[in-house]
Amino acid sequence: MADRKKNSTYSRNEKCIIECDLTYVVSKIEGRWKLQILSMLEDKKLRFSELKKEFSFTTERMLTLQLRALEQDGLVKRTVYAEVPPRVEYELTEMALELGPIFKQLSDWGSKHRSLTKKELV
Amino acid sequence: MADRKKNSTYSRNEKCIIECDLTYVVSKIEGRWKLQILSMLEDKKLRFSELKKEFSFTTERMLTLQLRALEQDGLVKRTVYAEVPPRVEYELTEMALELGPIFKQLSDWGSKHRSLTKKELV
């Protein structure tokens, strides 16, 4: 997610992300809280303070980092209103909305197969 | 992936994985080289040494770790033949095969939208 020192196998991973569309997509959604953020924004736009309230279990820093990453990747649109105190709204982009149905399938797959191997019910 | 110290927000993440099927699924496929491994095994079973050759850019250790994780999660089946020298074969499970079509959609989404925001072509 951040800049990488050019260690050979680390950069080989970057190469995979560039070469493979699937790896690319997964790399874009695998950050901490990203799926939760996407799901929170699925049907409404929210301002930063509202997201902050929802994600009170993590820090502003993390929230900002993940929102920035999502924005960079074109999944989230950030709108700044020139007011004081500032107001910033976040919403999903078109392309992010297109992921919805696919996420649904993944989720279904998860719920289907998870019940079979219930080893994580510790 | 490993045992977690019970820091409150780290464990909150575990909680998300337990509560949300989508987060669960993503957590199962987001390890380094996992998608590559799954794709390598998509149409054939391979022994450890063959995988090792394909993944010569990483270490045996990483390969073993990821294979173990995939096995734990029921995505890969490991078969040991009691021979000397040992022979171990890896193949996808039924449930892993079911992910194929979904991965295809994710991949298509990636290839479609990636060409639009071409900022990673550095």
Added chain:
DNA sequence: TAGGATACTATCAAATATGTAAGTCATGGC
């Protein structure tokens, strides 16, 4: 009896991700 093959496992170090706490900045209201 000293390799060789195969599939690991163990240790330690480096890199990356995440968390905590405190600070910034602009302005409107008191």
Added chain:
DNA sequence: GCCATGACTTACATATTTGATAGTATCCTA
């Protein structure tokens, strides 16, 4: 002037992941 607000930043500390390197076990063959 002083404080509050909202949306961040910054600096430093931990946690987790990945890497580099070496070692283990078994039995067969030379």
